[in-house]
Amino acid sequence: MNKAESVKLPFTQANTNKYAELLVSLRRVIRAIDLHSKRLEKETGLTGPQLMVMQEVVQHDNIMVKLIAENINLSPATVTSILDRLEKRGLVLRERSTTDKRKVGLHVTQQGLDILESAPKPLQEHFINRFEALEQWEQTQMLSTMQRIASMMDADDIDASPLLEVGLIQKTAES
Amino acid sequence: MNKAESVKLPFTQANTNKYAELLVSLRRVIRAIDLHSKRLEKETGLTGPQLMVMQEVVQHDNIMVKLIAENINLSPATVTSILDRLEKRGLVLRERSTTDKRKVGLHVTQQGLDILESAPKPLQEHFINRFEALEQWEQTQMLSTMQRIASMMDADDIDASPLLEVGLIQKTAES
DNA sequence: CTTAAATACTTTGTGTACAAACAATAATGT
DNA sequence: ACATTATTGTTTGTACACAAAGTATTTAAG
Numbered sequence: 001m002n003k004a005e006s007v008k009l010p011f012t013q014a015n016t017n018k019y020a021e022l023l024v025s026l027r028r029v030i031r032a033i034d035l036h037s038k039r040l041e042k043e044t045g046l047t048g049p050q051l052m053v054m055q056e057v058v059q060h061d062n063i064m065v066k067l068i069a070e071n072i073n074l075s076p077a078t079v080t081s082i083l084d085r086l087e088k089r090g091l092v093l094r095e096r097s098t099t100d101k102r103k104v105g106l107h108v109t110q111q112g113l114d115i116l117e118s119a120p121k122p123l124q125e126h127f128i129n130r131f132e133a134l135e136q137w138e139q140t141q142m143l144s145t146m147q148r149i150a151s152m153m154d155a156d157d158i159d160a161s162p163l164l165e166v167g168l169i170q171k172t173a174e175s
Numbered sequence: 176m177n178k179a180e181s182v183k184l185p186f187t188q189a190n191t192n193k194y195a196e197l198l199v200s201l202r203r204v205i206r207a208i209d210l211h212s213k214r215l216e217k218e219t220g221l222t223g224p225q226l227m228v229m230q231e232v233v234q235h236d237n238i239m240v241k242l243i244a245e246n247i248n249l250s251p252a253t254v255t256s257i258l259d260r261l262e263k264r265g266l267v268l269r270e271r272s273t274t275d276k277r278k279v280g281l282h283v284t285q286q287g288l289d290i291l292e293s294a295p296k297p298l299q300e301h302f303i304n305r306f307e308a309l310e311q312w313e314q315t316q317m318l319s320t321m322q323r324i325a326s327m328m329d330a331d332d333i334d335a336s337p338l339l340e341v342g343l344i345q346k347t348a349e350s
Numbered sequence: 351c352t353t354a355a356a357t358a359c360t361t362t363g364t365g366t367a368c369a370a371a372c373a374a375t376a377a378t379g380t
Numbered sequence: 381a382c383a384t385t386a387t388t389g390t391t392t393g394t395a396c397a398c399a400a401a402g403t404a405t406t407t408a409a410g
Binding site for chain 2: 017018019021022023024025026027028029030031032033035072073074122123124126127128130131132139140141142143145146147148149150152153154
Binding site: 031035037038042064065066076077079080081084100101102104 | 387388389390391398399
């Protein structure tokens with residue numbers, strides 16, 4: 001077990017445990033998504049997040065800001081700023097509820113529908129094609145890996161109780 | 176399985192192939208990374224990206240901006256703005272090369288080293304612990320899945336030649 | 351040697367993305 | 381009735397993150 005005592009290893013160095021590589025892959029993915037979003041914007045006038053918000057509004061008319069935020073995993077503040085832009089372009093409408101004046105219901109306009117009509121997907125066509133060309137089991141496996149990473153990451157405080165359902169693996173300390 | 180066949184299915188509809196769920200997981204992960212970065216900032220004064228840049232500079236003294244950008248997968252413009260902040264706080268130094276005055280070499284200061292000394296990891300401790308508690312094969316499998324997703328995403332133009340090695344799956348045109 | 355092209359970095363402009371502070375309203379408590 | 385608390389949404393301030401345009405410098409071409 002002489003793996004980590006080497007010479008100096010300032011911080012994350014050569015033995016750089018796999019999670020560092022994982023982080024690099026994640027960065028690549030994040031960047032790819034962002035670049036796609038930027039390209040969308042030029043081609044269709046809608047960024048990825050804007051597209052996701054629009055779709056939420058279309059699928060659930062009169063939806064509240066809070067709900068949108070939860071559904072697509074963004075903070076309310078972020079959603080507000082996205083809605084500002086969408087409203088300014090006349091793609092959605094805000095309507096304050098009369099029964100509960102804290103709430104704001106969202107509606108898509110005809111112009112918004114028109115844009116969505118021709119709107120592309122929130123992920124690269126290229127990726128989608130490749131993904132769907134995979135075998136079912138591969139898609140499933142990819143998805144469940146991502147979901148697992150996600151659940152390992154969020155809930156920093158909640159302790160891994162639900163993660164152990166798989167079985168109390170007894171550590172198997174083989175080197 | 177009568178859960179999603181609802182009424183109209185405007186665009187991305189109920190059969191909403193798995194990639195949509197994948198995107199949701201990715202968003203969760205992206206957000207978890209961002210939230211961790213924000214927390215880091217409050218606790219140590221360094222965000223995740225700042226930490227990554229610092230580590231590049233420590234590991235390769237006199238490194239150029241361009242190189243940093245490539246190594247951590249960011250645009251030069253982004254790195255410049257991160258360096259602005261690090262320099263303003265006296266954590267790094269910019270030094271214009273004398274032989275090629277376009278180039279800027281980066282150096283970490285003592286103060287920067289001090290901060291790094293106590294610097295946390297760029298991912299949640301919690302995640303790292305969980306990840307490293309996994310079996311080796313599981314770590315490997317997670318990593319390779321992420322790398323596969325990454326390579327399916329970037330290089331929008333490059334056609335999937337290396338991806339087909341697995342076998343020319345014949346599309347499975349069910350539905 | 352002068353112009354053109356390439357390189358390295360910065361600036362500008364836009365769009366996320368968040369926490370924290372705020373405002374308005376609603377629900378609850380006393 | 382009045383005060384406290386909770387909920388919903390917005391504002392403010394900061395930090396990414398990029399493309400496109402701009403600056404300075406170097407290299408290449410003619």
